[in-house]
Amino acid sequence: SHELRTPLNAIIGFSEGLLERVDRHPLNAHQVDRLSKIKKSGDHLLTLINNVLDLAKVESGRVEVCVSEIEIAPLIDEIAALAEGLLKDRVDVQFRTDVEPLEGALVSDRDKIKQVLINLVGNAAKFTEQGHIALSVEQDAGYVRFSVEDTGVGIPDSELPKIFEKFHQVDQAQHRSIKGTGLGLALCKSFASVLGGTLSVRSFEGDGSTFTLSIPLRYDEERQATQEQLVEQIKDRCCRSSVSLEGQRVLCIEDDPTNMEVLIDFLDQQGFQVIPAFDGLSGLAL
Numbered sequence: 614s615h616e617l618r619t620p621l622n623a624i625i626g627f628s629e630g631l632l633e634r635v636d637r638h639p640l641n642a643h644q645v646d647r648l649s650k651i652k653k654s655g656d657h658l659l660t661l662i663n664n665v666l667d668l669a670k671v672e673s674g675r676v677e678v679c680v681s682e683i684e685i686a687p688l689i690d691e692i693a694a695l696a697e698g699l700l701k702d703r704v705d706v707q708f709r710t711d712v713e714p715l716e717g718a719l720v721s722d723r724d725k726i727k728q729v730l731i732n733l734v735g736n737a738a739k740f741t742e743q744g745h746i747a748l749s750v751e752q753d754a755g756y757v758r759f760s761v762e763d764t765g766v767g768i769p770d771s772e773l774p775k776i777f778e779k780f781h782q783v784d785q786a787q788h789r790s791i792k793g794t795g796l797g798l799a800l801c802k803s804f805a806s807v808l809g810g811t812l813s814v815r816s817f818e819g820d821g822s823t824f825t826l827s828i829p830l831r832y833d834e835e836r837q838a839t840q841e842q843l844v845e846q847i848k849d850r851c852c853r854s855s856v857s858l859e860g861q862r863v864l865c866i867e868d869d870p871t872n873m874e875v876l877i878d879f880l881d882q883q884g885f886q887v888i889p890a891f892d893g894l895s896g897l898a899l
Contacts, residue, residue, distance in 0.1 A: 614666050621659050628652040664796035668779065671803040678807060680832050683719045683726070685712060685750055692730050692748060699735060705743035712750045719757055721808055721832045726759070729801045729812070733761040733824045736797065741765035744821070755830050756810070762823040768816040774897055776814065777802040801826070808832060843870035844891055847877065851887050862886045866896035 628651045631638055640648070670676040689710055696708040730748070737746045744764025751758050768776060775781045780795040798812075805812040810828030847870060863885045867873045870891070877887045890896035 614662070617662050618659070621655060621662065625652055625655040625659065628655065661796065664800050668796060668800055668803060671800075671807060676807055678722045678832065678834070679724065680720060680834065681723060683721060683723045685715060685719060688723065688727060688730075689748065689750065691727065692734055695731060696734050696738065696746065696748075699738040700746070703738070703742065706738075706741050707745045708748075709745060710748045710750075713752060715750075715752050715757065715830070717830055719830055721828055725804045725808060726826070726828070729804050729826050730759060730761070732797045732801050733826070736824075737761055737763035737765060737822070741821075752830070753827070756827050757830055759826040759828075760823055761825075762821065764821040767818040767820050767822055768814070769818045773814065773816065774894060777812070777894055843874070847873055847889055851877065851889050862888055864888045864890060864896060864899055866890045866893060868892055 628648050631640065632645065632648050632652065635645070667676075689712055693708065693710055700706050700708055734746065734748065741763045742765070745762075746764075747760075747762045749758075749760045749762070751760075777798050779799045781799075782795045802812045805826055805828065808828045809832060810826065813825050813827070814822060815825075816822035863880055865873060865876045865880070865887055867876060867889075868891055873889055873891070877889070880887050888899060890899050
């Protein structure tokens, strides 16, 4: 990652420096336009590289979770400040927050929660031209729910099953000029899983979207590690049994590894070959 980022940071830095010092290095309009495009492309590529590297860490099991007690109000203030910057040219879009007091402290990875929320608010800002974007926080039993609601273009039903796939970008004719990396939502989904939670979406084309990050009030490191180990053991067991079994194949979609084991034990005894999927999107793909 160092070898990728170092030359790219130089490209971005020198472009930015020339654009900021036009008094010392006069540039004509054509040169300013070209330098601006170089910097914009560099920023886009750096985001793509960072997302690819973060996803690679998650998928290889090398991602680190830095747990701390999180103060919600300052975190939401940081997101709100960013949102205001993103919406400065959108006078018809209002950003608002609604934060319920929590019963007990949120103990999790602040940076990962912030990265997910920044991504969700950034997406909402891209596709909302009037109305509002609302960030709300509420507690539900032992979980904290962060919801980002917008009154933007919404997502077609046909696209909803694919939006968390890597490199997938929603194809909407009126917004083809807006380009992203196609990795942001995939990374958000992965971070939600790493924190022991979920990321879900509710959307209607032409009527806005709501993305909800739901994470445990207290991150349980031991339980999370055990769950991940169990998932890998189940996958390994199913791979080995598929070689020896010639029975009919059964696709099991179940997010709880313990429940998956119960299903596999039963189906194994009946001579079935089990294919495990631990979330709905994987199940649909299989």
